[in-house]
Amino acid sequence: MKKLNLILQFAFAIVLLYLLSGCSQPAQKEEPVEYGPRARTYELPSVPGAVYYVAPDASASSDGLAPDSPTTIETAIEKVVTGDAIILRGGIYRTGDLVFNQGIVIQAYQNEKPVLKGTLVAQSWSKVSDNLWVTEWDRLFPAGPESWWDRRRNEQFTPMHRFNNDGVFIDGQYLQSVGNIEEVNKGTFYVDYGKNRIYIGADPEGRLVEITAFRKALYRTLGMANNRIPDKKGPVIRGLEITQYPDTMVHIGTTVLAEDGHGRDIVGTLIEDCIFSNCFRIGVFCNSDSMVMRNCRVFNTNTEGLYVVASQDILIERNIFEQNNIEKWTGYYPSEVKIFNQSHRAVFRENLVTNQPNSNGVWWDVGNHDAVFVKNVVSNVSQNALFFEISDGAVFAGNLFVDCNHGIYVLNAANVEVYNNTMINSRVEFSRNNRGDQLGVFGWHVTKGPGVEERHGHVFVNNLMYVSGEKNTYPMLQTQQSASLCERLSTPHLKTLNNNVFIRGNMAGENKIPIIRWAPYPDDDCRIDILSPEELSKIIPEFCTECQYFENYQDPLFADMKNNDYRLIKTFPGIKTATKIPDRIVELSGLKGTGKPFPGAFAP
Numbered sequence: 001m002k003k004l005n006l007i008l009q010f011a012f013a014i015v016l017l018y019l020l021s022g023c024s025q026p027a028q029k030e031e032p033v034e035y036g037p038r039a040r041t042y043e044l045p046s047v048p049g050a051v052y053y054v055a056p057d058a059s060a061s062s063d064g065l066a067p068d069s070p071t072t073i074e075t076a077i078e079k080v081v082t083g084d085a086i087i088l089r090g091g092i093y094r095t096g097d098l099v100f101n102q103g104i105v106i107q108a109y110q111n112e113k114p115v116l117k118g119t120l121v122a123q124s125w126s127k128v129s130d131n132l133w134v135t136e137w138d139r140l141f142p143a144g145p146e147s148w149w150d151r152r153r154n155e156q157f158t159p160m161h162r163f164n165n166d167g168v169f170i171d172g173q174y175l176q177s178v179g180n181i182e183e184v185n186k187g188t189f190y191v192d193y194g195k196n197r198i199y200i201g202a203d204p205e206g207r208l209v210e211i212t213a214f215r216k217a218l219y220r221t222l223g224m225a226n227n228r229i230p231d232k233k234g235p236v237i238r239g240l241e242i243t244q245y246p247d248t249m250v251h252i253g254t255t256v257l258a259e260d261g262h263g264r265d266i267v268g269t270l271i272e273d274c275i276f277s278n279c280f281r282i283g284v285f286c287n288s289d290s291m292v293m294r295n296c297r298v299f300n301t302n303t304e305g306l307y308v309v310a311s312q313d314i315l316i317e318r319n320i321f322e323q324n325n326i327e328k329w330t331g332y333y334p335s336e337v338k339i340f341n342q343s344h345r346a347v348f349r350e351n352l353v354t355n356q357p358n359s360n361g362v363w364w365d366v367g368n369h370d371a372v373f374v375k376n377v378v379s380n381v382s383q384n385a386l387f388f389e390i391s392d393g394a395v396f397a398g399n400l401f402v403d404c405n406h407g408i409y410v411l412n413a414a415n416v417e418v419y420n421n422t423m424i425n426s427r428v429e430f431s432r433n434n435r436g437d438q439l440g441v442f443g444w445h446v447t448k449g450p451g452v453e454e455r456h457g458h459v460f461v462n463n464l465m466y467v468s469g470e471k472n473t474y475p476m477l478q479t480q481q482s483a484s485l486c487e488r489l490s491t492p493h494l495k496t497l498n499n500n501v502f503i504r505g506n507m508a509g510e511n512k513i514p515i516i517r518w519a520p521y522p523d524d525d526c527r528i529d530i531l532s533p534e535e536l537s538k539i540i541p542e543f544c545t546e547c548q549y550f551e552n553y554q555d556p557l558f559a560d561m562k563n564n565d566y567r568l569i570k571t572f573p574g575i576k577t578a579t580k581i582p583d584r585i586v587e588l589s590g591l592k593g594t595g596k597p598f599p600g601a602f603a604p
Contacts, residue, residue, distance in 0.1 A: 033375075035352045036297040036320040037273040041111040042239060049083030052076040053109070056091040067109065073098065080104045082231045088114035088240065094121075096214020096245065101225040103233025103268070106218070108240060116217045118245030119169060119210035128199070132184060137198045139213040140191060141165035141246040145332070154331035162327050165246035165280045166191050167212040170202055174278055174300065176327065212246040212280075219251045222265050234269030234288045241275040249279050253287025253309075264289050271296060280327065282307050289313060298336075299323045305336045308343055316348045324359035335360035335387070342367040342448055349374045349590070356381040361404070363387040364394070367448025374398050374589040375601075378426075384409040385426060388416055390435075390449030395419070397581075397589035398601045400566060401426035403471070410458065410493075412436070414450040417459040419581050420591065422566050422600040425471035430458055430493040431480040453489070459496040462578045464568070464600030466557070468505025475517040475529070476502055486519075486526035497543040501574040501599045502533075503550045503557065515549055548574045567602040575604060 044051060055070035064071030064079075067089070076086045077098045085105035090112030108114050125133045143165045145151070151160075161179045168175045168189040178188045184201040191198050198211060220235055234252065242249045253266050269288040274296045276283040283301040284293070289312045297320040298305040305324050308314060316337070325334035336359055339346050346368065353361045353376065361381040364371050371394035378385040378401050385404035388394055389411045397419040401407035407426030410416050412435055418428070432455040436446045465476040477500075479493045502515045514529035516536060521528040530536045533547035550573075557572055559565040568575055578597040591601075598604055 033318060033350050034295065035318055035350075036295060037239075037275060038295050039111070040108075040239060040273055042108055044087070045085045045105045045107055045236070047083050047085045047105055049081060049085070050079075051085045051087060052079060053087050053089065054093075055089040056093050078226050081228065082233055088112075090114055092117055094119065094213070096217050097219065098217065099219045099221055099225045100235075101221050101223065101228060101230035103231050103235065105236040105238075106240065107236070107238040113241065114239070115241040115243065117210070117243055118212055118214040118217060118249070119167070120213040122198070122204070122209045122211045125204045125209075131186075131201050132181065132199055133201075133204055134197050134199050135211075136196055137191075137211055138196050139211075140193060140196065141212060141215060142191075142193050150331050157330040158328070158332075161191075162329060164191065164193075165212070165215075166198070167244060167246055167278070167280050168198065168200060169208075169210040169244060169278070170200070170204075171208050174326065175200070210244060212244065214245065215247045216251055217242045217245055217249045220253065220266060220269075222254050230265070232265055232267060234266045234291065236270045236272075237274060238270075238272045239274065241277075243275070243277045243279075245278075246280050248282040248285045249276055250284045250286075251282075252285065252291070270294075276301070276305070285309070286314075287311060291315075292317075294318055296320075300326050301336075302327050302329070303332060303334050304338045306338070308337075308339045308346065310341045310343060311346075312344045314339075314343065314346045316346070317350050319351045321351065321353045321361075322355040324356060326358075328358050333360075333363075334358065335363040337362040339364045339368060339371070340366060341445070342369075344369040345372075347372040347374075348376065351376045353378045353385070354380055356383070359383060360387055361385040363389070364391050365389050366445045367391060369393050371395070372588055375591070376400075377402075378407070379403055381405065387411070388413050390446055392450050392454075395585060395588050396421060397585055398591045400424070400601050402564075412446075412449060412452075412455050414454050415457040417585065418461070418463060419459070419585050419589070420462045420578075420599070420601055421464070422602065423463060423465045423476070424566065425467050425469070427467075427474060427476055427478065428460070428463075428465070429478045429480060431478075432456075432485070432489065432493065433482060434485060455489075456491060456493055456495065458494045460494055461496060461499050462581060462597065462599050463500045464503075465500065466503045466505065472504055472506055473513065475514045477515065478517040479519050480517070481519050481526065483524065483526040486522065490520055490522075492520070492540065492543075494543075497536075497547075499546045499577055499579040499599070500544070501548050501550070501577050503553050503574075505553055505557075546577060546579065548577045550574060566600070568598065568600060568604045570604045572604075574599065 052064040053070040054073040058070040060072045060075045062071040082103040087109045089109045092115045096118045145163050175189045186202040189200045266288040269291040271293045276298045278300045283298045283305040285307045287309045291314045295318045299322045321336045324336040360383045368391040373396045375398045381404040384406040387409045392414045394416045399421045402424040404426040407423045408428045410430045516530035519527040533544035536544045559567040578599045
């Protein structure tokens with residue numbers, strides 16, 4: 001709870017910044033941003049069909065047609081057809097594998113708090129020794145890695161037992177798995193799959209011990225379900241908490257990654273004001289065109305918190321995403337949000353992505369077009385905060401990145417436009433290689449993005465980059481390619497690079513640290529370190545003619561950095577560096593205004 005309060009305090013500070021900001025001054029009044037689930041009292045949904053009420057302690061024999069005579073959620077799922085609604089009374093539902101294929105509403109009752117749990121309470125324990133207890137358990141979920149996972153390279157960091165999907169919780173806290181009884185301690189558990197036994201190292205007496213028992217919570221399938229033909233309509237899910245499932249908690253659509261397919265088999269999924277937590281694979285998987293996910297909180301997931309596949313025209317806004325890859329898998333490409341395989345026109349705006357010590361943040365991967373990433377806050381991401389790979393066309397504007405390894409990483413992509421972002425101890429890299437000359441491990445995937453000779457056309461304008469302290473040891477901006485490609489790819493990654501402000505808050509020792517590491521450059525390494533904007537302009541005259549660099553800058557800079565107020569003060573000498581941005585970018589980013597332009601995401 002303390003961590004959540006800190007996150008919400010941080011979010012509140014950022015909300016104030018965006019309210020005070022526009023693309024240029026003076027700022028226009030905007031509605032406040034509210035991250036995560038909102039306190040709601042739901043009216044009954046206006047649906048043409050039946051409304052079924054369900055409760056945790058209801059009888060399956062009840063018709064469920066009134067709040068005081070609810071049925072079970074399992075019974076309601078079997079009954080509903082397109083146009084019906086299921087209204088959940090508050091309480092804990094220990095259930096799962098609820099399969100349906102109709103366009104229905106699943107919603108909380110008024111302001112009550114329904115919680116779907118994929119665990120059952122484990123009550124029968126036998127003491128083996130002073131520090132070991134065992135229970136019989138027959139609802140087990142053994143699993144393994146995908147075929148492409150490199151066991152030789154990664155098993156020393158990620159033992160095979162971690163790929164099993166079973167979960168054990170003591171008083172709500174998940175335990176980590178171990179590979180044998182000898183390794184069990186108070187924070188771990190061991191599963192003997194041959195004998196259907198689970199061992200823990202904490203005394204279960206007087207504790208709530210829960211063990212996973214249902215694979216998924218909700219599964220909207222493309223196939224037949226409950227003797228009904230699928231109707232191609234996505235569900236509406238509002239006001240639920242879904243937690244403690246071994247596999248994907250909410251699964252919309254297929255997992256088959258068709259080479260040219262999109263999510264047209266299910267259209268119009270809406271997920272609002274929900275909480276998804278404590279899952280050992282994927283929080284929400286969605287293969288659905290016109291999907292909207294709004295004001296949800298997703299935390300403590302493993303491979304992905306949200307995984308969107310082959311879906312067009314989607315909107316992800318005002319959510320909180322935190323703590324993915326809780327089992328610390330290596331070699332598995334985890335990402336809090338992954339938008340994958342020809343998902344076109346995906347908009348990710350006004351979200352908070354934070355606390356990712358073992359994961360990427362948001363990753364567009366393979367064949368995506370026309371991505372929009374605007375007015376988000378991304379902080380404390382150990383890998384890539386925003387990763388755009390093997391895809392074509394994106395706008396990244398008005399975002400704040402704080403203490404991320406790579407704030408923005410663009411790899412083997414084309415036509416990425418980066419405007420007015422504030423990068424605090426978060427570097428930016430545009431990189432390309434020869435991946436695509438051959439198909440490689442993932443087959444046709446790489447063919448859906450720009451070819452090797454097409455990975456250029458990027459724009460980097462009006463960005464504010466600040467580094468200090470321990471992060472002050474690397475270039476703030478890097479364009480990268482191998483020396484073997486220097487002659488083949490001799491033109492720059494970027495078509496426009498100007499009006500950016502680079503600031504170092506301190507100098508690390510006597511060695512000069514480049515602000516830019518630039519490739520391609522005609523020398524043996526195909527790169528050159530750039531110590532000032534003027535040096536880059538001498539190499540490429542149209543680049544960085546209006547950039548500014550401030551070294552060892554100790555004067556006042558931000559309005560209140562300690563409290564996450566990253567507005568530049570008006571007396572900062574680099575305030576006039578920025579240029580007017582295109583109307584199209586203003587419209588996409590939502591950063592509207594009519595006054596003077598400024599660098600970074602926030603108006604002074």
